[in-house]
Amino acid sequence: MLRRPLSTRRKLQLQAFAILCVCSLFLFGCFLLFGEDTQQRTSTQTETPISTATTTVTQHPDYPTLYDVVETSEQPQIPYTLHYVKTKHTAINARIDDYIASLKASISNEQPIELQTAIETFNETTISLRFTYQRYREQQVIDEQTMTIVYEEPSGEIITIDALFQNNEKALNTLQMLMQQYAPIGTTPEGFPRHWKDIANFTLTPYALNLYMATEQGQTNHVVALPILTVNEWLAKPYQQGIAPPFHTIDDNYVRDTSKMRVALTFDDGPHPTVTPQILDILQKYDVQATFFLVGQRVQQHPEIVQRIVEEGHEIGNHTWSHPNITTLPINGVQQEFIKTNEAIIAATNYAPTVFRPPYGATSDTLEKLLPIPSVLWSIDTLDWRHRDPQQTIAIVNKHLHNNAIILMHDIHQPTADALETIILNLQHANYDCVTASEILLYK
Numbered sequence: 001m002l003r004r005p006l007s008t009r010r011k012l013q014l015q016a017f018a019i020l021c022v023c024s025l026f027l028f029g030c031f032l033l034f035g036e037d038t039q040q041r042t043s044t045q046t047e048t049p050i051s052t053a054t055t056t057v058t059q060h061p062d063y064p065t066l067y068d069v070v071e072t073s074e075q076p077q078i079p080y081t082l083h084y085v086k087t088k089h090t091a092i093n094a095r096i097d098d099y100i101a102s103l104k105a106s107i108s109n110e111q112p113i114e115l116q117t118a119i120e121t122f123n124e125t126t127i128s129l130r131f132t133y134q135r136y137r138e139q140q141v142i143d144e145q146t147m148t149i150v151y152e153e154p155s156g157e158i159i160t161i162d163a164l165f166q167n168n169e170k171a172l173n174t175l176q177m178l179m180q181q182y183a184p185i186g187t188t189p190e191g192f193p194r195h196w197k198d199i200a201n202f203t204l205t206p207y208a209l210n211l212y213m214a215t216e217q218g219q220t221n222h223v224v225a226l227p228i229l230t231v232n233e234w235l236a237k238p239y240q241q242g243i244a245p246p247f248h249t250i251d252d253n254y255v256r257d258t259s260k261m262r263v264a265l266t267f268d269d270g271p272h273p274t275v276t277p278q279i280l281d282i283l284q285k286y287d288v289q290a291t292f293f294l295v296g297q298r299v300q301q302h303p304e305i306v307q308r309i310v311e312e313g314h315e316i317g318n319h320t321w322s323h324p325n326i327t328t329l330p331i332n333g334v335q336q337e338f339i340k341t342n343e344a345i346i347a348a349t350n351y352a353p354t355v356f357r358p359p360y361g362a363t364s365d366t367l368e369k370l371l372p373i374p375s376v377l378w379s380i381d382t383l384d385w386r387h388r389d390p391q392q393t394i395a396i397v398n399k400h401l402h403n404n405a406i407i408l409m410h411d412i413h414q415p416t417a418d419a420l421e422t423i424i425l426n427l428q429h430a431n432y433d434c435v436t437a438s439e440i441l442l443y444k
Helices: 004-047 090-105 169-182 228-234 275-285 298-302 303-311 330-350 365-370 389-401 414-429 437-443
Strands: 054-059 065-071 082-087 114-122 126-137 139-150 201-205 208-213 222-227 261-269 293-294 315-318 407-411 431-434
Touching: 054 169, 065 330, 082 090, 082 228, 082 303, 090 114, 090 139, 114 315, 126 201, 126 389, 169 201, 169 222, 201 293, 208 228, 208 275, 208 431, 222 228, 222 330, 261 275, 261 303, 261 437, 275 414, 293 298, 298 303, 303 315, 303 330, 315 330, 315 437, 330 365, 389 407, 389 431
Parallel strands: 082 114, 261 293, 261 407, 261 431, 293 315
Antiparallel strands: 054 065, 065 082, 114 126, 126 139, 201 208, 208 222
């Protein structure tokens, strides 16, 4: 076997070493290049970036004193959509800014949020802003909370719940009882407020006081909607609806006398422009009191007749605005019918009605508890609306007459006015006193 010369072997070793060095340098360079890129990408994935949101501000289309603000971040790591409003008042805007900042600070990669804002008005000057955010995980809502601001325009004064109720402790006790009655099923009494400061978030509408009860994260706010009629008398005067001094037809010193016989003549569905004045003339002729259950729409059309009813000492009752079957209406619908009619009567007379009659006599225990004045039905239905016959009206009263009767008639039909004088003469001949419905209630 031939051996290579020593010089040749050394030359081959040097060449192999050179190749090894070049390969090592190449691999080291690749490591530096791709390792740095990997490190940068890893850092990018692990660090939470600062989101750059797109913000738009526009004049609100329905409320000239408000501005719509929409902030949107479409970054995959921290997407969010914040839709809120700003006002023209520094103090209110500062509270909104603090709230928005706290929401942004709570955003995380796994839990994006959305914020929506609702505007609720009680009247032309009292505005409620309701901010509701939802936090998501894997497209599921895991948390929902509400923050509210109630304020006055144009002053910008923020209204607190204790100011709304004049810091009246009796009112707070009433709220506590009402919340138990109207709270969603499953709400525990431990969550009900014990102090005014426990009610931080609420909104006020013409038909409801909405109270938002704070819950632990992972649950939605409980909202308790109290019908406005249940709290109306406790509100500060600027916020009371359909309230005025009632026109009482019973003297404060009234003494019950069970030895006398009495009946109440009641008339529904007026006032009518020609029939009601005829009935008032007959009542005046015989010095007889009656009760008129008035429909709000007709009160608005004929306020001068309503004024005459009061001036001549008769009782006024609320018979709803448009004469619906109120058992088919939602609670807000019932309140609207009642409040609008009260306000129309007050506008015509400066007095509030003292009694209520549900159209068709249709009512329920829930509605009876809702309305703040007594409901009055009847014990004698003359059916004058059906037969339109004066003689039948007279005969029905004579046949069913009894002590403390409440007689139902309608002052929108001419035959009823034609029958009235005979009915009164027959009652007087039988020694009945004609009184108001409220007086009859004292004997029920």
